Amino acid sequence: MSTSTTPSPWAHVTPGNLLPGLATLAALGIGSLLAWPRLARAIFASDFLPHAYCYLKEPALVWTHVISDSTIGIAYLAISINLAYLVYRGRRDLPFHWMVLAFGLFIVACGLTHFVEALTVWVPVYVLSAILKVFTALISLITAIALPFTVSPLLTMIHRARDCEEHEREVARAEAKFRGLLEAAPDAVAVTNPEGEIVLVNHQVERLFGYRREELLGHPIEILLPQHPPGVHSAHRSQFFASPQSQPLGASLELLGVHKNGSEFPVEVSLSPLQTKTGLLVSSAIRDVSERKREQEALKQSEERFRRLVEDVRDYAIFSLDPQGNITSWNLGAERMKGYQAEEIIGRHFSCFYPEDDLRQGKPAQELRTAIAEGRVEDEGWRVRKDGSKFWANVVITALRDSGGNLKGFSKLSRDITVRKRIQDQLEALNQDMVRRNAELLAMNKELESFSYSVSHDLRSPLRHIAGFSQLLLEEHSAELSFEAQRYLQRIREGTSRMGQLIDELLGLARLGRQELKVQVTSLKPLVEEVLRDVIQEKPGHPIDWIIHPLPYLDCDPLLMKQALTNLLSNAVKFTSQQDHPIIEIGSMPGNPQPVIFVRDNGVGFSMKYADKLFGVFQRLHRPEDFPGTGVGLATVQRIIQRHGGRVWAEAELGRGATFYFTLGRENGTPNADALTSHIPVSDELEAARGTTAG
Amino acid sequence: MAQLPVEILLVEDNSDDIELALHALRRGGLANRVEIVRDGEQALDFLFCRGLYRHRSLAQPPRVVLLDLKLPKADGLQVLKELKSNPVTRPIPVVILTASREEQDLVRSYQLGVNSYIQKPVDFEQFRRTVKELGMFWLVINQPPPQAAFQVG
Structure with a gap:
């Protein structure tokens, strides 16, 4: 030691x-x-x-x-x-x-x-x-x-150790903050070191790619974002590391992400540098853009479909303009209508379609202004084709704006309605013609009215004078007149009387045409009964067998209907007058849309070959000696029924009676004649053919 | 005859009609006091006692006026209108005697207050009968308006 x-x-x-x-x-x-x-x-x-x-x-x-x-x-x-x-x-x-x-x-x-x-x-x-x-x-x-x-x-x-501890705590706090931010980020974030190894991932990465955190740390980023297309990612990364400042990789890259299960999906990756103690790291924010891609794709397809649709439309010229009015697209319909090919017209100003008058008045610009102000403008007018010919067009210009409301241009839709215009013009001319004719007709009607008024007043007077003076001659000078002369005077009297009758009936018929129709719901039965009383009164002592079936209500003018019924029933009475057992039947049957009323008799009848003459004015199918009449009765009936919008017709057989039908309102189909007439009793006496027929 | 009051005023422009009417009246024994005027204006002069007829007295109106519709100058309806719109002449019975049977004439006449409307029949026999009955009715059967009816106020 x-x-x-x-x-x-x-x-x-x-x-x-x-x-x-x-x-x-x-x-x-x-x-x-x-x-x-x-x-x-x-x-x-x-x-x-x-x-x-x-x-x-x-x-x-x-x-x-x-x-x-x-x-x-x-x-x-x-x-x-x-x-x-x-x-x-x-x-x-x-x-x-x-x-x-x-x-x-x-x-x-x-x-x-x-x-x-x-x-x-x-x-x-x-x-x-x-x-x-x-x-x-x-x-x-x-x-x-x-x-x-x-x-x-x-x-x-000891001091150093304390500082160190403090620093470490701070770092830990910062790191916790960073991790918190990382986890809170909406995007999946993976942090890589310069070698491309993953050093940090957030929860979103786990969720998006299906890996657990520990399966990723230390592994190359390529397991998540393979070089697809090859080289892109690492190329970017190495470039990025080479000069992080000059390489603003914040701009996103579109790459393919690979899920743990092997499925690929489009991602948008934005890289950003992360300066750390241990060196420069790269943080990659990864966003799954599958949904957006799908939407974009759908939008693209829809736009493509729409574009094709527009291009293929032949009957409408559909094209677009930029905000200045220059043509930016051109469809087939426009090509056909205006004669320009897309390549020769795109870029030109749309005013080339307007005739000179419109150009002088500044109409093209005016229309764009209106479209801008009101969203759209519709116009009809002459337009000019490439070859200079004109056509009448219906034009709709719509201002196109982006979501911010900024004008992007215009769409213009034109239709060639020259034919329609021509028809309209013709219709208008016809209409004017009709108005004129109507006025003429009214004037004529007025004239006719004053004519019949005149007839009523003036034509009858001389007739009366003839009748009066011939009568006076007969009465006061009969002694001086031969028998023959007296007979002639008698004939004059009869003639005037008949003419008076004719004038009256003719005036009556004319009046029918002018008279206003006062339509109301009318029960036919009382009307028929009323008529019957008058008719029977006219011909007393005539033993007629009347058969009255149930009768409907009709929408009609009761006065006119009464007149029509009077004429029909009088006729029936008249033409059965020579029968031993006259039978007159009145009834109705279902019709479409309104019931059909019929008056049937077992009288002399008539031959159907004269049926078309039946309702003519002064048309008679007999000699007056056999059946008196003026030939106005059935014409009157027809006029009344026609004024109700209906139809009258007859079925008969010579010597076997006649049936008159009428229905009000338009009807479809005529009842079967045989079925209706088969049961009419036939009188033996009437079998003897007559030279003339009933009407 | 002149001093006796006129019983019938016949307003008729056509001479044939006048002759036939007079004939018929005569036959009916009614032609004694008939005054004939040939147009509407004259009729109004007579009835309002003016012009040619200014010597006449309003107090002696005709018992009945037989009025044709189609007349020169003022027509029958105009005459009728003036008579019936004036209280002095309103009570005078007016009978339209005309060839017309036009509804508009009938309507207008009655609206203006006509007392009777008769269409002249074409047949003379009928005409005669009609005129006779007409005269009988207005001159014999009918009670004429009393004097008081003509006093205005």
């Missing part, structure tokens, strides 16, 4: 080289004792009284000393063994370990002194005891002298 007070030589003392030293020292000591027995004898001389005597062999005192000294010795030994073990384990990390060893030696020495002290109670080896004490004193002295020299560096060391 060196007694040097400077700690530096001790710095090399290690338990490894200390123990052999101690062993050598012990061997030397034992060797010297064996080599020199006298020395041994001198040392171990026990000619003295053992210490027990000093204690008067008082056992309590003796054992107290022995036990205490032994205990102290054992304790000192244990302490020094601990210290030795500490130095041995702590190696060089233990500061001032030579001091510890010195303490250890000092304590061992003290321990030995106490052991020998205990021994000397019975064995009086005082020389040994003295030597040990000298040794112990030396060691103690050396330690005591060396100690002050170590106080200052020890204090420094």
Whole structure:
């Protein structure tokens, strides 16, 4: 053992080289004792009284000393063994370990002194005891002298240790903060060292890639982001490490990420430098962009579909303009309509489609202004094709804005409606024509009205004069007139009377056309009964078998309907007048949309070949001698039914009676004639064919 | 005859009609005190006692006026309107005797307050019967308006 007070030589003392030293020292000591027995004898001389005597062999005192000294010795030994073990384990990390060893030696020495002290109670080896004490004193002295020299560096060391601890706590706090931030980051973040090994990941990385944290640390980042396309990632990284400042890799890279299960997915990676104590690290923020990619892809596809759709539309010219009105896209319809190919028109101003008049008035610009102000503008007008020909177009210009409301341009949709325009013009002309005709018709109607008024007033007067004076002639000058002359006058009278009747009926028919229709829901039955009373009154004593079936309600003008029924029933009465058993039947049957009313008689009937003449004015199918009449009755019926929007028709057979049908409102389909007429009783007398037929 | 009050005022422009009407009246024994005027204006002069007829007295109106509708100058409806809108002449019975059976004429006449409307039949026999019955009714059966009816106020 060196007694040097400077700690530096001790710095090399290690338990490894200390123990052999101690062993050598012990061997030397034992060797010297064996080599020199006298020395041994001198040392171990026990000619003295053992210490027990000093204690008067008082056992309590003796054992107290022995036990205490032994205990102290054992304790000192244990302490020094601990210290030795500490130095041995702590190696060089233990500061001032030579001091510890010195303490250890000092304590061992003290321990030995106490052991020998205990021994000397019975064995009086005082020389040994003295030597040990000298040794112990030396060691103690050396330690005591060396100690002050170590106080200052020890204090420094203690301070340093405290600073160090503080710093470490700070670092730990910063690191905790950093980790917190890392974990809170929405993106998966992996931190790599310059070798590309993962040194730190957050929870999102575990979630995104399916690895546990410990499976990643120390592994290359390529297991998460392989070089795909090859070289990209490492190339970027090495470039990045080469000059982190000039390489703003904050701009994101689009790479493929690989999940633990092998599936690949698109990620967006942004790299940023991380200056640390241990060097420059790279933090990679990784974002799963599968969803965004899908959306973008869907949007792209939808845009593509829409673009194709627009391109393929043939009947509409669809194109777009930039905010200044220059054409930026051109579809097939536009090509067809305007005659320009896409490549020759794109980039030109859309005003080239306008005729000169519109250009002079600044219409193209005006339309864009309106589209900007109101969102869209619609216009119809002439447009010019490439070849200079014109077409009438319907145009819609819509302002296109981005989400921020900034004008991006316009879409323009045009339709060639020249044909429609032409038809519209024609329609308008026709309409005007119709308005004019209507006015003419009204005027004509007015004229007709005054005409019939005139007829009513003026035509009848001369007739009355003829009738009056011929009557007076007959009455007052009959004596002067031959029989023949009187007969002629009689014929004149009859003629005037008939003409008067004709004029009245004709005026009545004319009035029907002008008269306003007063339609109301009308029960047909009372109307028929009323008519029947009048008709029967006209022809008293005529034994007619009336069959009245249930009758419906009709929407009609009751007065006109009564007139129509009067004419029909009068007719039936008239044409059955020569029957022995006249039967007249009135009824209805379902029709579409309105019921069909019929009046059936078993009279003389008529031949169906004259059916088309039946309803004509002054059309008669008989001689007046057989059946009187003016030929206005059925014309009146037809006029009334037609004014109700209905239809009247008849079915008959010569000598077998006739049936007249009418229905109000438009109907579809005519009832079966045979089914309706088959049961009409046939009168034998009527079988005798007549030259004329009933009507 | 001139001093006796007129019983019938016949307003008719057509001479044939006048002759036939007079004939019929005569046959009915009613032609004694008939005054004939040939247009609407004359009719109004007669009834309001002015112009040619200013010597007449409003107090002696005709028992009945037979009025044609189609007349020169003021037509029948105009005459009717003036008569019926004036309290002095309103009580005078007015019978429209016309060829027309147009509804508009009937409507207008009754709206203006006509007392009767008769269409002249074409047949003379019928006409004669009609005129006779008409005269009988207005001159014999019908009670004429009393004097008080003509006093205004």
